[in-house]
Amino acid sequence: MAGGRPRAVVADDSHFMRSVISDMLEEGGIDVVAQARNGREAVEAVGREDPDVVTMDVEMPELDGIEATERIMAEHPTPVLMLSAHTDEDADVTFEALDRGAVDFFRKPGGEVSMEMSRLKDQLVEIVTSVAEVDVGGATGHSAGGVTRGTASPSAAEPSGETSYAANPTLIVGSSTGGPKMVEQVLSDLPLAADCRVLIVQHMPDGFTGRFAERIDARSDYDVREATDGARIGGGEALVAAGDSHMAVKNYRNGRLRVKLTDDAPVNSVRPAVDVTMRTAADVVDDPLVGVILTGMGEDGADGIRRIKAAGGHTLAQDEATSAVYGMPRRAVETGCVDDVLPIDEVANGILDTITTEVSS
Known part of the structure; x- marks a missing residue:
């Protein structure tokens, strides 16, 4: 990033959601350098584009958000923000993604998606910008990404x-x-x-x-x-x-x-x-x-x-x-x-x- 606009990869199996999220990020000063339809494409895009941040859908075909996050953290550590629907199942999966190295998550809106996402645009841009600044390289129990438990004596x-x-x-x-x-x-x-x-x-x-x-x-x-x-x-x-x-x-x-x-x-x-x-x-x-x-x-x-x-x-x-x-x-x-x-x-x-x-x- 080096003082410039953050560069993002947007991963979602819905073309509509990819477009909505990408437009909001671009309008908020974030460059979307690639869109991915599934976890496999997300992993490939991260390796190819070296972005500052990834917005990752939880449920996707071929490779889901958890597996994609785990591969990204192993192969090309990059801050990941999970986008999660408001369901009990997605909540469980989202926390598992945090265990695998995702930095945080943002709840996907339901109902009239375009209207609700527009209302939440500022929040999304703010959290994506913050997550983009997280250092996840070489994560250990002493770093910001990948905290271990039970280390206090x-x-x-x-x-x-x-x-x-x-x-x-x-x-x-x-x-x-x-x-x-x-x-x-x-x-x-x-x-x-x-x-x-x-x-x-x-x-x-x-x-x-x-x-x-x-x-x-x-x-x-x-x-x-x-x-x-x-x-x-x-x-x-x-x-x-x-x-x-x-x-x-x-x-x-x-x-x-x-x-x-x-x-x-x-x-x-x-x-x-x-x-x-x-x-x-x-x-x-x-x-x-x-x-x-x-x-x-x-x-x-x-x-x-x-x-x-x-x-x-x-x-x-x-x-x-x-x-x-x-x-x-x-x-x-x-x-x-x-x-x-x-x-x-x-x-x-x-x-x-x-x-x-x-x-x-």
């Missing part, structure tokens, strides 16, 4: 003697582009003994957050579920903000949080917004409070970090080297209210450091 948070955790800590994690695997890693590295109440706000559309919660639940020791209006959690439990709803903390009593879901106007152009959850938590939680901002585009979470810090909480942000998109973390850091900036492998231990007290043996 418990001993890092327990330097000597015995340790005890502060009572009733609350953790709020916010993320966007590139965030799903990062969130999974942090939660998988977080020991149940810390007894946190965890609220997760990942910018993700309705229909996917339930599957996302199930994935984290399977990969961590915490009991994780999608938030519902009025849901309560105690220690060792986590809620994932439901797509297209803000998750506000309604009250906090006796170590238990209660949330409410609202369809209030988007904040920072997104719903759910990290700022809403962090701000309301800062207003009502009077036990240890920790706010964490992970990879993502935009500025959501920056004001929330300010609120948590002003309320006496502790704040962390993912570092640039391990962030797929260093937008949200950068804006959080620029507030001057972030206590620690850490690589993804160290975020869980950074959280534990804030709620751990050492007891001499």
Whole structure:
């Protein structure tokens, strides 16, 4: 890209969708250098054109989006954005594509496709541009693309003697582009003994957050579920903000949080917004409070970090080297209210450091 217009390959088995997506990207300042009717053509186009980004349909003939993504990451690593329909099956396949190396996904609209895609054009162009800037070359557990799980060392948070955790800590994690695997890693590295109440706000559309919660639940020791209006959690439990709803903390009593879901106007152009959850938590939680901002585009979470810090909480942000998109973390850091900036492998231990007290043996 080198400062010029991003170059994209558009893969979709529908000629109509290929045309609509390509036109929107071109109008938004992205050069579409090739179109592919299936996964095989997508792999070939990536090898031939060396694009900055690929938009990949999930279901395609000959070679589907998962297999094509896996081959691209193995043969010619290139940032891939999955375009997924709003179905349970596509949600499962989309998360599998993220496991194979895709950076993020964008939900395909249903109904009157041309009208709905036109309305979502700015969002699509923004996320394609951000994904195009992700470095996926030589992906390892320490890079932005292809995060491994369970890399944190418990001993890092327990330097000597015995340790005890502060009572009733609350953790709020916010993320966007590139965030799903990062969130999974942090939660998988977080020991149940810390007894946190965890609220997760990942910018993700309705229909996917339930599957996302199930994935984290399977990969961590915490009991994780999608938030519902009025849901309560105690220690060792986590809620994932439901797509297209803000998750506000309604009250906090006796170590238990209660949330409410609202369809209030988007904040920072997104719903759910990290700022809403962090701000309301800062207003009502009077036990240890920790706010964490992970990879993502935009500025959501920056004001929330300010609120948590002003309320006496502790704040962390993912570092640039391990962030797929260093937008949200950068804006959080620029507030001057972030206590620690850490690589993804160290975020869980950074959280534990804030709620751990050492007891001499």
